Amino acid sequence: MxxxxxxxxxxxxxxxxxxxxxxxxxxxxxxxxxxxxxxxxxxxxxxxxxxxxxxxxxxxxxEPSLWRKIDLRNPNWMDYDIEAICRHAVDRSEGGLVEIMLTNFVTDSLLTYIADRSSKLRSLSLVISSLLTDEGFVTAVAKLPLLEELKLEPYERDGDDDALAIAESMPQLRHLQLIWNKLTDTGLKAILDKCPHLEHLDLRKCSKIKLSGDLEVRCLKMLKVFRRPEDSTAAF
Incomplete structure (x- = not known):
């Protein structure tokens, strides 16, 4: 077109x-x-x-410019084939998608579909569920090097796989929310090392973060907004 x-x-x-x-x-x-x-x-x-x-x-x-931003978080839409609608919406953007907001219907194949067709994506907000595996998430985000904002809604995943994938594939990242994530200081260090433009980091309820060594000092020096594991989620 x-x-x-x-x-x-x-x-x-x-x-x-x-x-x-x-x-x-x-x-x-x-x-x-x-x-x-x-x-x-x-x-x-x-x-x-x-x-x-x-x-x-x-x-x-x-018109592709109508589909530069896609928000599919409305719970009233669950009666629809929301995954098919999401794919259709991404196709309508013709590669121009810059922001997408999704809930817990995302599967490995859907996130890969989005990543393969959205090289200009700057912002991703996602509720992760059992439908999306660690491997599926890691594979998809590796294809989004221009991503500046990543919000992973409350969820619990073991280990540093997500953090390491973010560190290796998102050098332009500026805003990162990882509430309830189980990354450790190792994952946090990788993010700080590989995401030099990071300004906002939300680690509330990340219970395995200890901020050992100079990690807390690095966070305070590097970030404009830093939410620690013990900070309240009342306003979330």
Whole structure:
């Protein structure tokens, strides 16, 4: 599909209300106004409803810039085939995806699918469950060297595999949240060594972190925001 630019939602000036009311067919709306409307919709609403309104709306719904950010965390969507919808949404981005937020439906194959098609991804928020293995996570994140923000929602995984994978594959990382992770000081040291741009690190409830040696000093010196294992999760 040929790439073209649509104005952002803040730059679109909708037509007078009377003019909109006089339109007898939604297909008569200007494309830029249709695009502005879709920016305000959840991605599932676009795929399941909005794109079916008419041919012109379907054409606008395929614009890649509409899919640069994908948020699939709404629990009301669990009745849908959410994995298929996620794949469809990623395909619509045509490689332009920069931010994606997912819950605990993610499998090894889905995360790999996203990583293989999202070389520009900058932000990943993920709730890890038993559907996603250590190996699957490590393999996928190794393909995301431009990632700047990684949020792994509360979960418990043994060992330093996740931390070492992050350290080896995400040199541009700036924001890292690892609540309830079971990484050790070894994993933390690897992250500090290999992620020189890191500014925000959240290690709340990471019970195996001891901050031995000079680790705490390094964290305080390197980071703008550092949340220790013993810090409260009340505001989480």
């Amino acid at each position: 040929a790439s073209f630019f649509w104005p952002s939602s803040t730059s679109v000036v909708p037509p007078p209300r009377k003019k909109v009311e006089e339109m007898s067919n939604w297909s008569e709306l200007p494309p830029e106004l249709t695009f502005s409307i879709m920016l305000r919709l959840d991605k599932i609403e676009i795929l399941e409803n909005a794109q079916k309104v008419c041919t012109s709306w379907r054409r606008v719904s395929k």
